[in-house]
Amino acid sequence: MDDVDRALIAQLQRDATQAYAVLGKAVGLSAAAAHDRVRKLRERGVIRHTTVDVDPAALGRGVLAFVMVDSSAWMGEASASFAAIPEIQEAHVIAGAAAVLVKVRTATTEQLQDVLRRLYAIEGVSGTQATIVLDTFFERPVSTD
Amino acid sequence: MDDVDRALIAQLQRDATQAYAVLGKAVGLSAAAAHDRVRKLRERGVIRHTTVDVDPAALGRGVLAFVMVDSSAWMGEASASFAAIPEIQEAHVIAGAAAVLVKVRTATTEQLQDVLRRLYAIEGVSGTQATIVLDTFFERPVSTD
């Protein structure tokens, strides 16, 4: 994991459709060498997978909210219960109270309310505090700096 | 934007390196037809770009926190100030108080403290409340369901 690897990752985060010849030239490597480096980064799990970034609004998910989910019990094993709600994009166990922070995307605020209802149905959930996002400044890949 | 488009997007979110022949077969289309559909989804901005998903820990960003940034003034134009801090992965203007919610990834909690210091240096910022993530249940693409 040296500076060349980091430069390759930064390039791929920007555009993973680049040909290895172009990618190599950008970091000062031949196509085959760039290919070999990227292959190893994938093998080692540094690069998990290649995906597409989709406009949430185009998929009918224009409303973004963060919801703090309070619970009366340890939620460390409740991952599947949250994953079963497709509107939930992320779920994190947080420090402090026994709580989970989730990132939710819905089409409307009515649907957000419905997600809250489904959250309450999860065993142990005792409360929710939703925070609606008015504007997203940016969402970007993990920095390689 | 029909069910076939949604199926194509779901496939690409899972693995954007698939050949169009494979992609087409998965949704019941020829390679050329799948290619044409995906090209149009890109043109229309539904698919914004193709990227790689990187393990944050491998990049020395193993600590995740969400920070609520309170301010004494309207923060609607402060995007660049947040973007200048590479440890900040996301920044959202939220409803309620004049506040911004940011997602931060650092190597250590000491570095998180340093990010808080840099946040305070932004014009108008009056306070921060950091919430450290103990465990991430999941982070996934926007659902096509």
Added chain:
DNA sequence: GCTGAAAGACTTCAATC
């Protein structure tokens, strides 16, 4: 809007330094 085929470009591997 889809199919099938052809041309060109890219990935991928082996040999070599």
Added chain:
DNA sequence: GATTGAAGTCTTTCAGC
């Protein structure tokens, strides 16, 4: 590890339906 060159595969385009 990196490079060069060759082989195989995939992307991309276009005429036809």
